Amino acid sequence: MRQRAARDQQRLDSGAVTSPKDLENLQHEITSLAKRQSDLEDVVLEVMERRESAQERAGELTGRVESVEGKVADATSRRDAAQREIDDEAATVTKEREVTAAAVPADLLALYEKLRVQQGGVGAARLYQRRCEGCRQELAITELNEVRAAAPDTVVRCENCRRILVRTPESGL
Numbered sequence: 001m002r003q004r005a006a007r008d009q010q011r012l013d014s015g016a017v018t019s020p021k022d023l024e025n026l027q028h029e030i031t032s033l034a035k036r037q038s039d040l041e042d043v044v045l046e047v048m049e050r051r052e053s054a055q056e057r058a059g060e061l062t063g064r065v066e067s068v069e070g071k072v073a074d075a076t077s078r079r080d081a082a083q084r085e086i087d088d089e090a091a092t093v094t095k096e097r098e099v100t101a102a103a104v105p106a107d108l109l110a111l112y113e114k115l116r117v118q119q120g121g122v123g124a125a126r127l128y129q130r131r132c133e134g135c136r137q138e139l140a141i142t143e144l145n146e147v148r149a150a151a152p153d154t155v156v157r158c159e160n161c162r163r164i165l166v167r168t169p170e171s172g173l
Ligand SMILES: [Zn+2]
Pocket: 125, 132, 133, 134, 135, 136, 137, 158, 159, 160, 161, 162, 163
């Protein structure tokens, strides 16, 4: 288009075109070519601006993706660490339970296991300030007196939930 405009301009400047009608047509074509060129330049400029803004947005989104990926990686590693801690603790507790269970008389252990299954995983509960910590019920005075009178190695149980009561210095006896 530029070449064509230059060629038209050359013809105009050369004086070869002498008819007023041709001169007018030529002048008109040059003007119209200049206008089209300017329009096209505007379009190119707009496209470049849009490309620039799209690139900016793409960069921004990439940054956000990286940030989210970083957070996921961080959460994953913290979860894995927590899982390892839980596994370690479970192994330790299992070992401790084995040692403790080995020292408990067989019939008492059997009773405990039976109660544990019946009572949602808790077969024995601490008696704390006259309250069974298994069912949260406070023991009646008569019951408390019976527990109080029982020998230290007697297995005492909660009247309400039937769990084995574990007596401690805070039992309120
Ligand atoms: Zn109870």
